[in-house]
Amino acid sequence: MDPLTIAGRTFRSRLLLGTGKFESNEIMVEALERSGAEIITVALRRVDIENPQDDMVSAIDRERFLLLPNTSGARNAEEAVRLSRMARAATDIEWVKLEVTPDPYTLLPDPVETLKAAEILVNEGFVVLPYIHADPILALKLQDIGTATVMPLGSPIGSNRGLHTRASIEIILEQARVPVVVDAGLGLPSHASEAMEMGADAVLVNTAIATAKDPIAMAQAFKLGVEAGRLAALSHPRAPQRQASASSPLTGFLRDE
Amino acid sequence: MGHAKINSPVSKPMDTLIINGEKRQFSAKEIPRNLSALLAQLGVKEATVVAEVDGQLIRAKEFASTPIRDGQRIELVRFVGGG
Numbered sequence: 001m002d003p004l005t006i007a008g009r010t011f012r013s014r015l016l017l018g019t020g021k022f023e024s025n026e027i028m029v030e031a032l033e034r035s036g037a038e039i040i041t042v043a044l045r046r047v048d049i050e051n052p053q054d055d056m057v058s059a060i061d062r063e064r065f066l067l068l069p070n071t072s073g074a075r076n077a078e079e080a081v082r083l084s085r086m087a088r089a090a091t092d093i094e095w096v097k098l099e100v101t102p103d104p105y106t107l108l109p110d111p112v113e114t115l116k117a118a119e120i121l122v123n124e125g126f127v128v129l130p131y132i133h134a135d136p137i138l139a140l141k142l143q144d145i146g147t148a149t150v151m152p153l154g155s156p157i158g159s160n161r162g163l164h165t166r167a168s169i170e171i172i173l174e175q176a177r178v179p180v181v182v183d184a185g186l187g188l189p190s191h192a193s194e195a196m197e198m199g200a201d202a203v204l205v206n207t208a209i210a211t212a213k214d215p216i217a218m219a220q221a222f223k224l225g226v227e228a229g230r231l232a233a234l235s236h237p238r239a240p241q242r243q244a245s246a247s248s249p250l251t252g253f254l255r256d257e
Numbered sequence: 258m259g260h261a262k263i264n265s266p267v268s269k270p271m272d273t274l275i276i277n278g279e280k281r282q283f284s285a286k287e288i289p290r291n292l293s294a295l296l297a298q299l300g301v302k303e304a305t306v307v308a309e310v311d312g313q314l315i316r317a318k319e320f321a322s323t324p325i326r327d328g329q330r331i332e333l334v335r336f337v338g339g340g
Binding site: 043052055070210 | 335340
């Protein structure tokens with residue numbers, strides 16, 4: 001597969017994996033392995049003082065995987081910037097998946113606060129990957145201020161509903177000068193394929209893999225779905241036609257006319 | 258007699274730290290001298306943690322040189338699973 005480049009770093013995999021909701025660290029590690037992912041997202045939370053040994057990151061091979069901290073839980077730009085700085089202090093990695101989701105019911109991203117936080121973080125030298133609604137104008141503004149990608153959602157986080165924002169993502173893809181990573185709501189490998197067939201540069205998946213009955217098999221299924229979609233996009237598929245078009249010659253039939 | 262309480266340990270008020278939003282009290286003897294000592298007391302592995310002391314970000318390598326005082330607000334965070 002052709003490599004993916006984000007902010008000057010090159011990756012072989014076009015599947016980014018979230019690490020939430022796995023039943024155990026062992027299953028997560030095996031799913032990471034099977035998915036082929038190289039970029040994996042993590043969140044920052046307070047240490048549970050009553051259970052201080054609980055530590056999932058030590059299960060992850062930091063030589064092989066790029067940790068992409070997210071700012072989940074941030075309700076505004078200020079909280080997102082604070083979380084980003086903490087994440088950078090913890091990893092010495094400047095990469096951050098910026099997400100500002102003030103409404104816990106829909107978990108939809110706040111475009112105003114996301115843009116505000118992105119400006120601050122880009123100025124502070126962060127490599128910013130913002131999670132956004134599939135909003136072409138916002139996507140343009142973000143790439144103009146220097147974000148490393150844009151990450152439009154397919155449908156709400158964790159909903160498994162698939163690519164409900166297709167028309168807007170098409171516009172984002174036409175305008176994009178940075179990689180477009182379709183994030184959130186992809187529930188099946190076919191959804192990931194669809195996004196990749198449209199020309200998305202990568203997809204990010206968490207819930208659909210982590211909550212499948214067999215997360216390890218599903219991780220591989222998504223890997224294959226992403227690869228299939230990418231290969232299809234590179235093959236320049238033909239547009240749909242109204243009329244049938246025979247695959248075999250319309251001559252030489254075994255009948256006398 | 259009857260005046261000994263001035264120097265008795267029970268008369269000294271406890272030191273308080275707000276750790277991750279929860280009030281914790283320490284006797285003068287118990288209160289850790291620095292952030293490293295606090296983490297050791299709480300049983301938290303340093304390498305995986307980042308801290309804020311009164312809103313100021315502290316990296317793991319600065320924990321041992323960051324003094325702890327009565328009344329400070331301390332945030333201890335680490336990575337968890339997320340999408």
